[in-house]
Amino acid sequence: MSNDWPLFEVFIRSRAGLEHKHVGSVHATDTRMAIEHARDVYTRRQEGVSIWVVRSSDITASDPAESDSLFEPARDKVYRHPTFYAIPDEVKNL
């Protein structure tokens, strides 16, 4: 048995105006076939109007072990949210 074809991650835009969203993956020999497979596997019920495919090996992901050092610093910066600021009720349109 030959080796698996390369793996591609599939991203689908469900309708114009929305962003592409990761939906899963397919194996294919090239990008054209990856799009055809993604169409058969992920859009049988009009789930999309546009497909992106990208070779899984071309994606670099952050490491879950580093999530604290990456994301924790944002946790104590509540002043980045509008609700941090107390404004008297009588002030309108702010």
Added chain:
Amino acid sequence: MYTQALDSLGKDCLPDGSADTAALETRFQERVDGDEKIEPKDWMPDAYRQTLIRQISQHAHSEIVGMLPEGNWISRAPTLRRKAVLIAKVQDEGGHGMYLYSAAETLGISRQQMMEQLLAGTAKYSSIFNYPTLTWADVGAIGWLVDGAAIMNQIPICRCSYGPYARAMVRICKEESFHQRQGFEIMLSLARGTPEQRQMAQDALNRWWWPSIMMFGPSDGDSKHTAQSMRWKIKRFTNDELRQKFIDITAPQAEFLGLTIPDPQLRKQEGSEHYSFGTIDWSEFHAVLKGNGPCNRERLEARQKAHENGNWVREAAAAYAEKQRTRAAQAA
């Protein structure tokens, strides 16, 4: 991400058995208990990974083998409408297999390894697909009962602790509902048809009822993996709980059809929503599981033949892609 091919920036997992592993396991269980989802690159106990690989790959194989009994009737569907519906349903089953293989691959097993296990006959798949589809009514009974039981099993897995499996299951459950309804519709047409058609529907119910009931797996007392799987939130209900739910909702549907469920002990318990039912013949279940069902060999041979017959297509596609790459490299 749905892949193990990602370029990890981090350190490798710690070796098992260390004090750190115990701490990681505790942290893992806390996350599961807190209903957090586990994602492919997160640390997970090896037994959790192996359990999921086994369960998801078996589930994927079931979808793929499940295309065979119904595919048997595509060319003989009674109307063009029924034929279009059946083709769409069988295509969905193939799609479900693909979602699930993708989800299993995130755990570190390759598609090829899973294919080899299926074709070598070492992988399990749902034993229901080792029964033959003898008449058109069987297509109705499969949609109504087999897909009905599958939905009952699968809806709780939408909340499974492992993200990729849960997401695949959400997609599958959305599509599965049409499968069950089209099956019931076939049964309804037959039940309201000629005496021969009625009889055909009853015969299908007679043959598919008990195998469908057995789809929920062994009784809780005999189910080895249930307790651990529930702790890990891979499973949310026990086999017997799901079986009872299925019987409770299906019995009134059979009554509506005017068909008789082939269980003389089936009756509604007084003052309760639940039905009591007869004893399940587990020896049949185990015989089919061991490979001695009516169609085990036929199913496997059909898969092997399909794989062999598709070989030249896979080879040609790979050669074409290689040629394109070479040409692109030369042109550059």
